[in-house]
Amino acid sequence: MKKSFGILFFIFITIQSFAQEERREILKVNLSAAAMQTATIQYEKVFGRHFSLAIGGGFRPKKLFPYAKDLEKYVDFADNKIDYISFANVRKTESKIGMYHLTPEMRFYFGNKGAPIGTYLSVFGKYNHFYGDVPVFIDTEYRGVPVRLELPVDTKLQTTSLGLMIGRQFRIGERFTFDWYVIGGHFGRVKVHGESNQNLEGFDDDFRKNLRNKIIETFKINEDYLGLVVDNQGVRIDNVRQLNYLNLRGFGFNLGYRF
Template sequence: MKQSFSFFISLFISFVCFSQEDRTSVIKVNASALAFKTYNIQFEKAFNKKFSFALGVSHRPEDRIPFATAIRKYVDAADEGIDYVSLKNVRKGEASMGLFKITPELRFYPGNKSSAPIGFYISLFGRYERFSGTLPVDVDMVYKGQPLRVELPVKTEFKTLSGGLMLGRQFRLGERFTLDWYIIGGYFGNVTVHGESNQDLSKYDDKFISDLRQNILDTFQINEAYLALQVDKQGVRIDNARRLKYLNLRGFGLNLGYRF
């Protein structure tokens, strides 16, 4: 992960070194992403008055999810739209998440009063995302007539590959600086899911293992047509049972840029 991020930083520096004097290049950082401890850098290069190419890279070290308690109700509302799993019983305030994301895009600037990279634009973009983290969950069971709470710290990984459209506007701030406003957009693609909680369950009998699997299915409303759940005496694993679709929004971001 660190090697990939370092490679793209080096790529941006190379673009800077070979840029021209007409200030058609912009290097930008996403100020709004910093509130979520995410580091985002983008390089944009105009190759004529109407079109430019941009490449963005984002990285967030795995850590507690910021503002998890405050945004919980919004996460729960979004959870209602997922028909193959429910995350309502995840202890979101204790969850951690890391992120790596790369976004290449082609921008079209249709205005007549300004030229790329300044003005209103329409962006056609692709995106690769990798989310990784730990979701702390527990399942209440009964074993040999006694109540038992099974802790399942699930290591998770989500990978997406998608494409979409976005509307935005880049403003000139003096001769050298810009403000790139991501207004609104959306993207669609596929997602792969993997989760595992490796722990020793060998002290429990086969009936307990079977009951635990069923309890996990019921507690998290897992639809086995989409997700395959395996529970044995080595722990719990979950993976795609079929191709899963991914739909998300892009927008409401602010990038502060330097032109050269």
């Protein structure tokens, strides 16, 4: 009887160990993104001793941005780093922004624990699509009378980039993990489109010409990079050459479930 119990106990421990080893997949929720009203999940699968592949995606509906004052400070900081447009006359706290993104990545885990636990180096690609209603204002004049135009701009930004990131994933019990994106950077290209479909047919050509010049002056538009059209249908802006995109990725916290 004791011998049979010992055999059953050994089989149970073996099965449990094997099951733990076979828990090579993790489904995660990004907690820090949730604080920004963005739903982001990631699926990670282990391949080999030190490697894993992951795919992440997220979505945010178009609405006012939380922590709008902090966003305004970030945009003002970024404004000084961009040499083809300025956002000084954008009503940032009134802007409604939505987005979705896709992030494939490959991870290499250091140390003896092996994937998916421990410190890792991630090579990742990232696609972002931002869209929103961004109100701007322009001070100009019409027939000698000062006029402030309030323009709602339908804005779209698309970025594709490649980068590196350091992170660390911790085990929480047998089933859960805590994944910390420590810090990383990514570089790529950005595609810009903005339009404000205002009916300008009631204004003369001189007004539309002056309005175009005023928009270029107000927003410091570099026409080597961005093309601006002002006609009877309104205002449109698009990039006329490739624009560089540089950003940070990190300080993210993810709760995962292993299976």
